[in-house]
Amino acid sequence: MSELSADKVSVAFAGLKALSGVDLTVASGQIVGLIGPNGAGKTTLVNVLTGFQAATEGSVRLDGQGLSGLRPHEVRRRGIARTFQGGRLFRDLPVIDNLEVTGVGLGQSRKAAIAEAEAMLDWVGIAPLANRIAGTLPYTDERRVAIGRALMGRPAFLLLDEPAAGMSAQEAAELSALIRRIAEELGCGVLLIEHNVGLVLGLCDHIVVLDSGAVIETGPPAAIRDSERVRHAYMGTAAETDLPVLEVEA
Amino acid sequence: MSRSPLRRSLATPVLLGLILVAFALVAWAVGSKPFNQTIIDIFLKVIFAVGLWVFIGNSGVISFGHIAFACLGGYVAAWTTIKPMMKGISMPGLPDWLMQTEIPYWAAAAVGAGWAAVWALIFGAVLMRLSGIAASIATFAMLAMVNSIYSNWDSVTAATSSVVGIPIVRSVWPYLIAAILAVVLGWAYGISRHGLALRAARDEPTAAAASGVNIPRMRLIAFVVSGAIMGMGGALYAHSIGIVTPDTFYLGLTFITLSMLVVGGMGSLSGAVLGVLFLSSLIQGLRWLEAGVQVGTSTFALPGGVQEIALGAVMILILMFRPAGIMGNRELTLPRAGSDTPGRSGPTN
Ligand SMILES: Nc1ncnc2c1ncn2[C@@H]1O[C@H](COP(=O)(O)OP(=O)(O)OP(=O)(O)O)[C@@H](O)[C@H]1O
Ligand SMILES: [Mg+2]
Numbered sequence: 001m002s003e004l005s006a007d008k009v010s011v012a013f014a015g016l017k018a019l020s021g022v023d024l025t026v027a028s029g030q031i032v033g034l035i036g037p038n039g040a041g042k043t044t045l046v047n048v049l050t051g052f053q054a055a056t057e058g059s060v061r062l063d064g065q066g067l068s069g070l071r072p073h074e075v076r077r078r079g080i081a082r083t084f085q086g087g088r089l090f091r092d093l094p095v096i097d098n099l100e101v102t103g104v105g106l107g108q109s110r111k112a113a114i115a116e117a118e119a120m121l122d123w124v125g126i127a128p129l130a131n132r133i134a135g136t137l138p139y140t141d142e143r144r145v146a147i148g149r150a151l152m153g154r155p156a157f158l159l160l161d162e163p164a165a166g167m168s169a170q171e172a173a174e175l176s177a178l179i180r181r182i183a184e185e186l187g188c189g190v191l192l193i194e195h196n197v198g199l200v201l202g203l204c205d206h207i208v209v210l211d212s213g214a215v216i217e218t219g220p221p222a223a224i225r226d227s228e229r230v231r232h233a234y235m236g237t238a239a240e241t242d243l244p245v246l247e248v249e250a
Numbered sequence: 251m252s253r254s255p256l257r258r259s260l261a262t263p264v265l266l267g268l269i270l271v272a273f274a275l276v277a278w279a280v281g282s283k284p285f286n287q288t289i290i291d292i293f294l295k296v297i298f299a300v301g302l303w304v305f306i307g308n309s310g311v312i313s314f315g316h317i318a319f320a321c322l323g324g325y326v327a328a329w330t331t332i333k334p335m336m337k338g339i340s341m342p343g344l345p346d347w348l349m350q351t352e353i354p355y356w357a358a359a360a361v362g363a364g365w366a367a368v369w370a371l372i373f374g375a376v377l378m379r380l381s382g383i384a385a386s387i388a389t390f391a392m393l394a395m396v397n398s399i400y401s402n403w404d405s406v407t408a409a410t411s412s413v414v415g416i417p418i419v420r421s422v423w424p425y426l427i428a429a430i431l432a433v434v435l436g437w438a439y440g441i442s443r444h445g446l447a448l449r450a451a452r453d454e455p456t457a458a459a460a461s462g463v464n465i466p467r468m469r470l471i472a473f474v475v476s477g478a479i480m481g482m483g484g485a486l487y488a489h490s491i492g493i494v495t496p497d498t499f500y501l502g503l504t505f506i507t508l509s510m511l512v513v514g515g516m517g518s519l520s521g522a523v524l525g526v527l528f529l530s531s532l533i534q535g536l537r538w539l540e541a542g543v544q545v546g547t548s549t550f551a552l553p554g555g556v557q558e559i560a561l562g563a564v565m566i567l568i569l570m571f572r573p574a575g576i577m578g579n580r581e582l583t584l585p586r587a588g589s590d591t592p593g594r595s596g597p598t599n
Contacts, residue, residue, distance in 0.1 A: 050460065072459035081460070088457040090450045092579070101450040104443035105462030113443070149461065 002028045002063055002156045004049065004080060004189060009058035011044055011213075018044040019213045021058065026157060026189040031179065033200035033221075034193045036210035037233060042193045043085060045210070046159045049191075050082045051075035077106060081155035083146040085162045085193075091135030095145050096121065098134050102152035116152060124148040124178065140171045147178065151186070158182060159191040164199055172196055176203050197234075201225055209233065262581045263437040266523045267430045270296065273527070274426040286422060287490075288534055293425035294487050295526045298507040299514070300432040301479035303522035304439050305472045306511065310452035311381070314504060315373075315389030318396035319477040321499035322369055323362030323484030325400065328413045328494050330358045336415040343405020355419050359428065359485040366481020367474050374473035378466045393504065400496040410495060418492040428486055432479050436519050444471045513568050515575025520582040528576060529561070536560055 005025040011018045019041045026032045034042050047053035049060055051072040060067045062078060070078070081102075090098050096117050103113025121127045126144050129137065134145060143163050150158055160179070164172045176199055182188045194200045200207060201221040209217040209224060211233040217224060224230055270293065277289035302316050329337070329344060330353050337349055353361070377388050400407045407413070419425075439445050448468040451458035459465060488494045506529075514525015542551035568576065 052456070052459075071464075072456075073462050073464045076460055076462040084457065084460070088454050090454050090457065092453060093450065097446065101447060101458065101463065102461040104447050105450075105458065105464075107462075108443070110441070110443045110446065149457075153462070 002079075002189065003061075004157045004191075005061050006045060006049060007059050007061060009045065009048055009055045009060065011041070011048060011053060012056045017213050019048070019055075019210075022210070022213070022215055024191075024208050024215075026191050028156060028189045029183050029187045030206065031183050031190045031192060031204045033204035033207040034191055034210065035195070035197060035200055035207060035224075036216075039212075040210040041213040042210055043161055044213075046082055046161055046191070046193065049075075049159060050080055073105065076155075079154075079156035080159070081150040081153075081157065082159040083143075083150050083161055083163060085165070087142045087146050089134040089137075089142055089145055089149070091133070093134055094131050095126070095134055095137070096130040098145055099149050099152050102149050106153040108153075113152075117148075120148050120151055124151070139166055140175075143167075143175065144178070147182075151182070151188075154186065155188065157189045157191070159193075161193045162195060163192070164194055164196045167196075172199050175199075179203060258583070259437070259441055259581070261584045262520060263430075263433050265582045265584075266433050266520060269523070269527070270426055270429050270433070274422045277422045283420075286420065288530075289422050290420075290425045290490050292526060292530045293422070293429040294483055294490060295507060295510060295530060296429040296523055297432040297479060297483035297486070298503070299511050299522040299526045300429075300436040300519065301476045301483060302507060302511050303516060303519055304436050304476035304479060305469075307516045307518070307522065308440065308445055308448045308452065308472050309469050311389075311469065312386045312508075313389040314386060314508070315391075315393040316476060316480050317499050317504040317507065318393045319366035319370060319480035320484030320487065320503065321396055321400060321496065322366045323359070323481030324488040324494045324499055325407060325413075325484075326362035326365050326481070327355070327358040327485040327488035328416055329406075330361060331355060331417055331489070332413070332415040340408045340411075340413055340415075341406050343403075355417060355486070355489045356424065358489070359482045362485030363478040363482040366484070367478040370474045370477025371470070374470045374477075378469040378473060393500070397496050397500050407496065410497070412493050412495050414493045416488050416492045416494065419486075419489045425486060425490070428482060432482070433519065433523060435475065435479060436522070439472070439475050440519055444468055448472055509565060511575075513565055513575055515572075515577035515579065517574055517579030518577050518581045520580065521575050521577035524576060524582075529565075532564060533557065533561060 003025060006022055009022045010020050022045060034045065036042055044053060048055050051067065051070050051074065055068065062080065067075060090101060096114065099117035099120055100110065100113040103116055104110060118130070121130055124144050124147060126141065126148065129141060137145065147163065164175050167175060179190060179192065180203065183190050192200060192204060201224065204221060207219065207221060207224045208215055209230050216229050216233055217227050273289055273292060277286050298320065302313065305316065306313055329348055330351050334349055334352060337344060373392050377385060380388055401410050447458065447463045451463050451465045451468060455465060484499060510525040510529045511522050513529055514523065515521025536557040539552045540554060540557050542549045572578065
């Protein structure tokens with residue numbers, strides 16, 4: 001059992017307060033949702049958790065141990081993996097090599113990395129894509145490759161930044177099933193950032209709502225669904241007024 | 251598993267090696283001294299271009315400084331192979347043990363490679379934290395520093411005067427072997443996990459770091475490997491002409507070797523090698539034309555200076571139409587049966 005937490009994390013960009021005093025905890029096997037309107041600070045929090053962004057105040061802890069000062073690759077080697085908004089695959093490399101990079105990045109030989117990559121593609125359900133050049137893949141396949149790449153070396157935590165963006169309801173449902181397997185079968189603690197609130201409500205054990213860099217609500221899905229404050233925060237952004245209507249079956 | 255990319259990529263060094271062997275056989279068959287020297291020079295340029303490719307091609311960081319490592323290697327050849335008596339005159343400040351050292355050229359090439367690698371490690375430890383244009387400028391500063399030290403430290407380098415008496419090796423075979431060795435080293439680096447990780451970092455640094463890749467360290471490894479190859483090339487260069495000055499290894503050589511890499515295509519090992527073969531052949535052809543060709547009873551000759559102009563024009567034209575170089579990012583491989591994968595990403599594909 002492992003625990004990843006942000007402890008009163010604040011980040012300021014030249015006057016702009018992107019995060020102020022944010023607390024958040026993810027435990028092994030748990031799926032925690034992180035929602036909030038555009039610019040709320042969700043990606044910034046993931047960047048802080050993975051060493052891409054230093055916190056101005058506060059700290060990040062893995063099982064009580066501080067992670068501040070670690071560089072991104074060092075954070076990854078401690079078992080905290082992430083994906084990016086927009087994929088960031090190694091576009092010129094075949095899919096299998098995309099996964100292999102993580103293997104060798106974590107210190108495996110190429111042979112061992114290839115073997116794990118093949119098994120992982122199978123597990124994620126994209127084995128037929130192994131030799132496709134990553135840059136030629138459609139959107140939804142890209143996301144799965146990114147998730148497979150992040151899962152190499154069996155990280156204890158996986159932070160997903162808007163994995164369902166642009167997906168149809170059907171594709172989102174498949175992704176949802178995959179995320180559930182990641183938590184249940186791999187025992188991975190998942191932090192899920194998503195604008196598809198229906199997906200988050202249907203999938204997460206616990207949800208944190210950010211607005212303008214601050215946590216405005218936290219609790220189980222039912223509580224978030226009924227929160228006036230959350231509804232209000234989302235009113236500001238026209239695109240997101242469809243709060244909790246879209247329901248995704250478990 | 252049907253997939254064995256490592257074994258399949260073996261075709262690349264084999265094919266490149268065979269092309270180099272063909273060049274050596276032509277030199278041997280022709281048997282003319284100047285032509286022999288031309289082929290030797292091509293093999294040396296292959297070594298340099300491959301050395302450059304190991305770092306530049308895989309990291310994406312342009313280095314203007316690698317000829318500094320050739321300089322380090324060249325002077326190792328001078329220090330370790332010239333007769334002690336001659337060294338005493340031209341470089342009286344050498345320590346006694348080095349003054350007495352007299353080793354064969356191939357050993358000097360190996361020591362030159364090691365010496366250059368040590369300095370690549372030292373310089374690289376600082377430089378590899380930089381990225382983009384800052385890193386490129388810093389490599390140029392390194393070249394200027396090395397040149398300046400070797401131009402002024404007269405008791406061990408004879409300053410800007412020529413150091414003569416380096417045993418000249420006139421046979422093409424040692425240079426062929428060294429060029430093939432460089433190609434094999436470059437290939438082995440390219441398919442290694444370090445090469446793969448560095449190319450990933452070149453294309454998508456953020457994602458590579460998030461995949462556990464320690465980017466400065468991967469760059470440093472490439473820098474040291476490439477430094478060693480350049481050091482070997484520098485020592486052999488010294489043995490090909492028998493004489494070194496600091497300016498032998500400076501802007502001229504930097505420009506021509508980088509041009510060869512860029513024209514061939516810095517995205518692939520094959521590009522590095524073929525760029526050398528292509529531009530060297532072009533230069534040689536133009537030289538012959540400048541010297542004059544007998545057509546019937548009259549001699550046809552290009553006016554002097556046309557060589558440089560034509561070379562520049564050809565380079566510009568190639569880069570206009572093929573900005574990624576002649577080879578793009580492709581490697582020379584055997585045609586593949588029953589595969590639909592367009593291999594486009596470095597030597598493993
Ligand atoms: N490197 C940076 N420099 C300056 N400001 C930044 C930087 N990164 C983010 N910001 C700002 O911080 C705020 C939070 O951005 P962030 O990307 O974390 O939001 P988000 O919740 O992920 O939004 P989205 O849903 O659009 O992805 C925004 O106002 C953004 O403009
Ligand atoms: Mg974001």
